[in-house]
Amino acid sequence: MACGNNCSCNKDNSNSQDNSRRDFLVKGLMGGIGAAFLSGCSSNDKTKPASGEKINVLTHDGKLVTVDKSHVADFKPHISEEDVRKGIPGKKFVMVIDLAKCDGCGKCTKACNKMHYLPKNKEWIEVLEMQDSPEVAPYYFPKPCYHCDNPPCTKVCPVDATFKREDGIVAIDNERCIGCRFCMAACPYSVRLFNWSEPVKPNFLEETPAAENVFQSKKGCVEKCDFCPHMAREGKLPACVTGCPMNAIWFGDANEDAVTRYDGTTTKLSQLLEDGGAYRFMEELGTEPRVYYLPPTNRTYDAKEIDMSRVNEVRTDSTGIIQTDSSNSKK
Amino acid sequence: MEKLNPEIKNQIENELLGTVGRRYRQEAFWVPFLALICIGGTVAWIIQLRKGLGVTAMRDYVSWGLYISLLFFFVGVSLIGALVSCVLRMSGAKWRYPLIRIAEAVTLSAIFFAGFMPVLDMGRPERLYFLITHGRIQSPILWDVVAIATYFIGSVIYFYLPLIPDLAIMRDKLTDAPKWRKKMWRWLAMGWEDNLLQRRLLKKAMLILSIVILPVAISVHTISAWLIAFTLRPGWNSTIMGPYFVFGALMAGTAIMILIIAKLRHGYRLEHYLTPKHFNNLAKILLALTAFYLYLNINKYGVPAFKMAKEEKGVLEDLFYGKNAFLFWFTQVVGLVIPIIILSFKKIRQSIKWVVAASVMVLLGALINRYLIVVPNMLHPFVPIQHAQHGYATYNPTLIEWTITASSLAGFVLLIILLFKPFPVITMWEVIEEVEKRGEKEIGVENIVNFQNIPGHAS
Numbered sequence: 001m002a003c004g005n006n007c008s009c010n011k012d013n014s015n016s017q018d019n020s021r022r023d024f025l026v027k028g029l030m031g032g033i034g035a036a037f038l039s040g041c042s043s044n045d046k047t048k049p050a051s052g053e054k055i056n057v058l059t060h061d062g063k064l065v066t067v068d069k070s071h072v073a074d075f076k077p078h079i080s081e082e083d084v085r086k087g088i089p090g091k092k093f094v095m096v097i098d099l100a101k102c103d104g105c106g107k108c109t110k111a112c113n114k115m116h117y118l119p120k121n122k123e124w125i126e127v128l129e130m131q132d133s134p135e136v137a138p139y140y141f142p143k144p145c146y147h148c149d150n151p152p153c154t155k156v157c158p159v160d161a162t163f164k165r166e167d168g169i170v171a172i173d174n175e176r177c178i179g180c181r182f183c184m185a186a187c188p189y190s191v192r193l194f195n196w197s198e199p200v201k202p203n204f205l206e207e208t209p210a211a212e213n214v215f216q217s218k219k220g221c222v223e224k225c226d227f228c229p230h231m232a233r234e235g236k237l238p239a240c241v242t243g244c245p246m247n248a249i250w251f252g253d254a255n256e257d258a259v260t261r262y263d264g265t266t267t268k269l270s271q272l273l274e275d276g277g278a279y280r281f282m283e284e285l286g287t288e289p290r291v292y293y294l295p296p297t298n299r300t301y302d303a304k305e306i307d308m309s310r311v312n313e314v315r316t317d318s319t320g321i322i323q324t325d326s327s328n329s330k331k
Numbered sequence: 332m333e334k335l336n337p338e339i340k341n342q343i344e345n346e347l348l349g350t351v352g353r354r355y356r357q358e359a360f361w362v363p364f365l366a367l368i369c370i371g372g373t374v375a376w377i378i379q380l381r382k383g384l385g386v387t388a389m390r391d392y393v394s395w396g397l398y399i400s401l402l403f404f405f406v407g408v409s410l411i412g413a414l415v416s417c418v419l420r421m422s423g424a425k426w427r428y429p430l431i432r433i434a435e436a437v438t439l440s441a442i443f444f445a446g447f448m449p450v451l452d453m454g455r456p457e458r459l460y461f462l463i464t465h466g467r468i469q470s471p472i473l474w475d476v477v478a479i480a481t482y483f484i485g486s487v488i489y490f491y492l493p494l495i496p497d498l499a500i501m502r503d504k505l506t507d508a509p510k511w512r513k514k515m516w517r518w519l520a521m522g523w524e525d526n527l528l529q530r531r532l533l534k535k536a537m538l539i540l541s542i543v544i545l546p547v548a549i550s551v552h553t554i555s556a557w558l559i560a561f562t563l564r565p566g567w568n569s570t571i572m573g574p575y576f577v578f579g580a581l582m583a584g585t586a587i588m589i590l591i592i593a594k595l596r597h598g599y600r601l602e603h604y605l606t607p608k609h610f611n612n613l614a615k616i617l618l619a620l621t622a623f624y625l626y627l628n629i630n631k632y633g634v635p636a637f638k639m640a641k642e643e644k645g646v647l648e649d650l651f652y653g654k655n656a657f658l659f660w661f662t663q664v665v666g667l668v669i670p671i672i673i674l675s676f677k678k679i680r681q682s683i684k685w686v687v688a689a690s691v692m693v694l695l696g697a698l699i700n701r702y703l704i705v706v707p708n709m710l711h712p713f714v715p716i717q718h719a720q721h722g723y724a725t726y727n728p729t730l731i732e733w734t735i736t737a738s739s740l741a742g743f744v745l746l747i748i749l750l751f752k753p754f755p756v757i758t759m760w761e762v763i764e765e766v767e768k769r770g771e772k773e774i775g776v777e778n779i780v781n782f783q784n785i786p787g788h789a790s
Contacts (some may be wrong), residue, residue: 063740104447111715126717128714128715128717129717130715131357139644143714152562152563155469155470156470156471156472156561156562157467157470157477158461158462158465158466158467158470158473159458159461159465159467159470159473160465160467161465176458176461176465177454177455177458178453178454178455178458178459178461178462179384179453179454179458180452180454180457180472181394181395181454182470182471182558183392184391185394185395185558185559185562185564185567185709186561186562186563188562188563188564188712188713188714189712189713189714190391190392190712190713190714190716192391193391194384194385194390194391194394194454195383195454196383196384196385196389196390197382197383197384197385198383219383219455220383220384220453220454220455221454221455222454282713285563287563300592318499325352
């Protein structure tokens with residue numbers, strides 16, 4: 001696994017089938033969490049009966065100790081408003097979308113909507129059908145937020161409700177947004193969505209500050225793809241990546257120079273961009289997107305089946321709410 | 332010119348004071364009618380506040396609609412005050428004197444509603460104060476807030492300064508008015524005694540303000556233009572927006588000015604003060620502005636139309652022969668070309684009726700033009716609109732939006748009428764002073780020295 005850190009803490013992790021796809025980010029966090037596990041141990045010593053199942057944890061001074069699993073508290077580091085505005089330290093998130101692999105199934109959108117409790121008519125990641133000119137073959141084009149390094153949207157926000165974080169994410173604080181929609185006008189990619197009416201709320205309690213909430217919809221406020229920072233904090237991949245069975249979406253950290261996709265393959269970002277002939281959408285606008293595309297060469301699907309004559313049809317089945325089950329909620 | 336006969340002066344003042352607090356028959360219909368529309372708009376706004384902006388036809392593609400179009404319209408109209416009180420002053424046009432207060436009233440009303448429109452358009456108006464507590468000065472919206480507020484305050488001061496001597500006249504003359512009014516006049520007149528020192532100070536203040544207000548006025552509208560010019564959108568991403576907005580605004584403001592003085596001339600019986608000379612001169616200004624605006628339009632639409640770049644193509648085709656073609660050609664032909672032709676003839680220009688007709692056309696064109704600047708561009712973003720849900724890829728304003736729009740326009744007119752109620756419409760002291768200095772002809776007033784009491788209009 002291409003991981004910048006050389007810690008060995010995930011060797012003994014019990015759910016190993018989950019490892020490959022969730023651990024590309026986890027190692028950086030593990031040391032800190034290990035320390036927190038122990039503090040959890042001491043406070044929970046007397047209250048819980050031992051389960052008999054043992055687990056290895058790394059202490060803050062580098063010792064590997066075996067403790068009973070029940071003694072490990074379900075620890076979540078406190079994330080303050082300031083942490084959210086700053087972003088995850090040391091990270092530079094980046095996404096690579098392989099247009100040769102995307103067959104337009106729309107499962108990324110479905111997974112995203114499920115994760116963020118969005119109704120069907122909202123799409124944070126939208127799969128478009130593109131055809132650059134009549135003679136060339138059409139291709140599918142998933143369009144998340146590009147989390148630009150020179151974001152036109154954050155520049156115009158009058159109240160700092162949308163902002164660029166140090167980890168590259170362009171986030172929205174819906175406790176701050178006044179709903180002027182200047183950012184929507186400013187975004188050249190039509191990525192931003194507005195809550196024109198009261199959104200349907202899932203019934204769970206949200207604890208993180210607004211910009212890292214799973215559920216972001218708020219009446220009169222703007223929302224958009226957030227690169228799933230709540231998942232990244234736990235070292236997990238965004239919903240669209242884990243939801244893409246075609247392995248078309250890579251996600252990772254530019255500082256580590258590593259990106260991972262659905263099947264758990266982790267590769268060198270720079271190599272992938274170089275070998276794949278990567279480009280960014282509408283580079284000429286100078287927005288410096290953090291999302292790269294690999295051109296649709298050697299497609300793994302039949303391009304002819306994309307019917308370009310139908311792309312402008314009005315969608316009729318778009319009012320329903322995607323059912324969300326509790327297993328998908330964050331806690 | 333010799334000093335006016337005190338008796339004539341007295342009669343002029345009496346005549347001009349005759350409009351103060353007077354109830355006109357036409358107003359008896361119009362004021363309640365406009366107020367009713369405003370109440371309807373308030374109800375619509377309450378519905379919108381409760382249910383959210385979903386009651387409008389705005390959706391994620393067309394995220395700005397009628398409200399922002401109206402914002403641009405009102406900010407534009409507010410420039411008329413600066414045109415009359417600064418540009419005409421600099422160019423030494425003495426005929427401006429009877430128009431000053433009318434222009435400032437239009438400005439005040441327009442800038443008030445210009446400040447109001449963005450609040451109507453906000454998703455969470457209850458967070459308006461965030462602009463102060465969390466304001467980012469880098470955002471053009473903050474610039475707009477500062478500019479509109481500055482221009483509003485400047486306009487209030489400019490409305491008030493020339494009013495002080497008139498308030499003193501009212502304080503001294505209208506002795507049979509209700510007590511609270513007299514008290515108010517006394518308080519507002521700030522001890523004006525009409526001595527030389529006071530006059531000199533007042534004139535100096537007005538001169539300074541008239542110079543300061545011009546850059547403020549231009550910045551207000553330029554910043555409004557930047558709200559759309561600062562975006563990376565086809566059609567909006569253009570350097571012409573600032574001047575395009577400013578001159579379109581001066582044009583619309585002049586048209587409104589002509590319509591209002593046409594209404595006041597007969598409605599308030601001010602035939603001696605608002606004369607064909609004013610209409611003729613304003614018509615000349617309107618001609619120059621419409622011609623220049625047509626030139627700007629040719630640049631704004633013609634230059635990209637020659638190139639037909641991929642991004643601009645969609646919106647240009649929409650305007651030239653697509654869905655919005657009728658509106659577009661209406662603004663160009665009825666809103667610009669025909670008025671230019673009409674106003675080019677001296678004979679026609681001297682007819683008040685024709686000038687008014689041309690102004691109506693220009694004003695309609697200007698209103699529709701604001702809509703065409705905002706909405707069609709939003710329907711043609713870089714990324715093609717695909718699989719749009721029903722109602723997302725079109726914009727047909729709802730009844731709520733139309734009601735709020737109509738009531739904003741009604742409120743704009745109503746506020747002007749209300750501003751004319753407690754004060755004389757014409758700046759009395761300045762007109763008298765200038766008539767003394769230069770004679771009637773230069774100021775554009777007629778037959779007031781040989782004053783004859785108009786039957787049925789004794790105060």
